[in-house]
Amino acid sequence: MKKIEAVIKPFKLDEVRESLATVGVSGLTVTDVKGFGRQKGHTELYRGAEYVVDFLPKVKVEVVVPEDLVEQAIEAIVKAARTGKIGDGKIFVMPVEHVVRIRTGETNEAAI
DSSP: OEEEEEEEOGGGHHHHHHHHHHTTOOOOEEEEEEEOSTTOOEEEEETTEEEEEOSEEEEEEEEEEOGGGHHHHHHHHHHHHOOSSTTOEEEEEEEOOOOBOTTTOOBGGGGO
């Protein structure tokens, strides 16, 4: 099993969710986050004063999938989240050693 974390633009969330559902991902966790990479933030004007916004709003989507679904899930995220502009986000993939469904006690593949 692998955990896929994708940091994407907030307005792309619905498209990513739908795209993941089409490849068989049944559940996900979404967190509102802030950060920056090469985008480095931007300058805004508020009531005549200029200020720098260093941390930009993003959404982190987390899914745990079986090994055979990893590449399909990554492709689904990339296809749905890509705008072609700077700040589209990143995808991180890491191993998951053990999963337990609290309600039933099911473990590993049966728990996702």
